[in-house]
Amino acid sequence: MxxxxxxxxxxxxxxxxxxxxxxxxxxxxxxxxxxxxxxxxxxxxxxxxxxxxxxxxxxxxxxxxxxxxxxxxxxxxxxxxxxxxxxxxxxxxxxxxxxxxxxxxxxxxxxxxxxxxxxxxxxxxxxxxxxxxxxxxxxxxxxxxxxxxxxxxxxxxxxxxxxxxxxxxxxxxxxxxxxxxxxxxxxxxxxxxxxxxxxxxxxxxxxxxxxxxxxxGKEEQLPIKTKAKPPRPEYRLTAIVEGSGQHQGKILVRRRPATGLLAGMWELPHVTVSADGSANLASLPEEAAMERLTGALREEGIPATAASYFMDAEHVFSHIRWHMRVYRCQYQELPSAEAWVAETAAAYEAPEAQYQWIDAQDMERYAFPNVFIRILGAYFAS
DNA sequence: TACACGTGGAG
DNA sequence: TCTCCAAGTGT
Missing domain, CATH: 1.10.340.30 (Hypothetical protein; domain 2)
Structure with a gap:
């Protein structure tokens, strides 16, 4: 040939x-x-x-x-x-x-x-x-x-x-x-x-x-390659949950599921604002956003309240573009009947624990995706 | 076959 | 800022 x-x-x-x-x-x-x-x-x-x-x-x-x-x-x-x-x-x-x-x-x-x-x-x-x-x-x-x-x-x-x-x-x-x-x-x-x-x-x-x-004269035109689709936007409210009492000076991180995007990596808790991208963060009033985040945290079993805006962050994957708005949140140290399961020592001293309280030093022990390293770095530097 | 799956460098 | 990527594989 x-x-x-x-x-x-x-x-x-x-x-x-x-x-x-x-x-x-x-x-x-x-x-x-x-x-x-x-x-x-x-x-x-x-x-x-x-x-x-x-x-x-x-x-x-x-x-x-x-x-x-x-x-x-x-x-x-x-x-x-x-x-x-x-x-x-x-x-x-x-x-x-x-x-x-x-x-x-x-x-x-x-x-x-x-x-x-x-x-x-x-x-x-x-x-x-x-x-x-x-x-x-x-x-x-x-x-x-x-x-x-x-x-x-x-x-x-x-x-x-x-x-x-x-x-x-x-x-x-x-x-x-x-x-x-x-x-x-x-x-x-x-x-x-x-x-x-x-x-x-x-x-x-x-x-x-x-x-x-x-x-x-075709060297610039080759190889022939179909174009990739642009990443779809996703809007996420992200929480820096600040501990008090025995967790003073630490913040809450969670581990992602063992499959899918960033499998097994650690991250800050966050919630999607609209899965279909119909709404974005700019159109969401501050008050509504904080209420939304507080509600999502509680649904997850985290008794915390969004308290103040911290920063915006953007992260681009091959197929998704995350627009994130990060809030400082206050954890309620309430030893009530509805206290969060992870509050018990057994739940998060266990190796399989889904959540951990960490400070800047502890970041060395957990693998974080880049976007959270940036946010955590900004937080611990502040 | 088409899409999920990260990140940072270059122009 | 935006677009295109760079030594691909799993499903």
Whole structure:
């Protein structure tokens, strides 16, 4: 289908360029499959510069597959705090336990074994097998699809699965004998450093002379990609519940459910104003907002009253945009019959407790999504 | 197939 | 400020 000479040229020039230009990255200093694995999971939808410090901390804390398998999940989440897509961390640890139990702690290299690990999809399986084991396997990510769609002028929507499988077949015909590891990394390295999404640096590209998109003047139009939908707005009233008595100087946080958005992470109590986005915070009078929040807290079993406005915060996820209005709330220390269950020592000394009173120091022990770190930081600094 | 799932950097 | 992302996977 594609000219064999152009393929040979592409692979040869690309490897030659990679040998001279590859970056010195922490996970490239060893061929330890565990390091490669961790780095690949962290790099999913995440920039290299962001990943580097997380990778180093993670490996230091969990140096081996077994160490990761044996760690408490909360510690793994805490180590992932701020990186996003937290199910990656939970899946990674689950998979580490799989490897410990099924493969004696030794990372497998077989296609079905690697692909069978939780959190390892077609891309990551190919990346681990090629990079760590030098097995000819396709590691087709966004970089690779961009590079190939340009060089070979492939005008297929890269959001479609069919396009990726097509690219995987193409990659298999490109891997030079014995160079699977370098070739996978070279392809992605070119996409990251030269064949970039915007303003590709064609003049420094090692394969520019036979790039079909460049020849047609289409390098800026490729790859073809359907646009993502903008995030839907959600309006949330958020509570900083200030403790009194034995909880003086502390505030109340709760743990999110084990599934879904920010699963297992800690947060400030908050309530959605309107699920359908029909109302927003601006249209909600201050008095009404505070009453609403107070009511929601009580329904949750938290005897607290919204007392004063603290700050606004906005947080954008891939699919949701949170508009938050934060209020200081006063907790009622009422040892009555209707006192909140968590007020009993048994309820929140327990490891599974849904709620905790914390101060600035205690933040080190719980994993918070970024938006709450910002709010808590502002509060404890005030 | 389409959507859920985070975050911060770049232009 | 806004838009587009960046080494994808699970359901």
């Amino acid at each position: 594609y000219n064999t000479e152009h393929k040979r040229y592409f692979s040869h020039e690309l490897l030659d360029w990679y040998d001279r230009n590859k970056r010195d990255l922490p996970w490239r200093r060893h061929r330890d499959p565990y390091y490669i694995w961790v780095s690949e999971i962290m790099l999913q939808q995440t920039r290299v510069d962001t990943v580097i410090p997380y990778f180093q901390r993670f490996i230091e804390r969990f140096p081996t597959i077994e160490a990761l398998a044996d760690a408490p999940e909360d510690e793994v989440l805490k180590c992932w705090e701020g990186l996003g897509y937290y199910s990656r961390a939970r899946n990674l640890q689950q998979a580490a336990r799989q490897v410990k139990e099924q493969y004696g702690g030794m990372m497998p290299s077989g296609k079905d074994e690697v692909a069978g690990l939780k959190g390892v999809g077609p891309y990551t399986a190919g990346a681990i097998r090629s990079i760590a084991f030098n097995i000819p396997a396709p590691a087709v990510d966004g970089n690779v699809m961009r590079v190939l769609s340009r060089y070979f002028l492939i005008e297929e929507d890269i959001m479609k699965v069919r396009t990726r499988t097509h690219m995987e077949e193409l990659v298999m015909t490109l891997i030079p004998e014995g160079r699977a590891s370098d070739f996978s990394q070279a392809l992605m390295e070119l996409g990251a450093l030269v064949c970039t999404p915007k303003s590709p640096k064609c003049l420094t590209c090692p394969v520019m002379h036979h790039c079909a998109a460049r020849f047609e």
